[in-house]
Amino acid sequence: MSESEHVLDWLQHWYASHCDGDWEHEWGVTIGTLDNPGWTVKIDLEETDLADREYPRQQVTRDEHDWVMAWTSDRTFHIACGPGNLTEALTLFRAWASEGAP
Template structure:
């Protein structure tokens, strides 16, 4: 199984665990394209165990179309990235979301 299949399966599982009959009607995961080109991912954290966790703005730029930026604001995890960096972007969320809260204290 490739890394992209693995991170997609992980995201599917994370999403399913949030679905409680209410959450999925108000919030969710949105993956869009950017016109520069690239991807924008918004993962709403409201009413999840991650709602109050912060991810400081982080940007890695390796080239014009090889970059990724991640941050949280307003109980949403945001990732913007180049056209070939979607797997890396989703992996950033997985790593952050899986991190033990005690490690951050």
């Protein structure tokens, strides 16, 4: 994957690369909205090479609508962010997931 590839294209590829006829029936990626307002994302890591890696809770708060939180727990990468921070938050996941990748 090229560094300039849009993060959503990258996420679609990451998801598709784990769909093996079984994984997608139990695991996946969920994107929802928050009422404060903002986004929530849950990326299942079970049965991936990321399942046992940790991402300690990170939080950046710039103002009421400009913030990002990301962390792993229970073999899941969690994101919560402001209404304009979804790309930034998914980029955190891409950077973490790509560490050490060729």
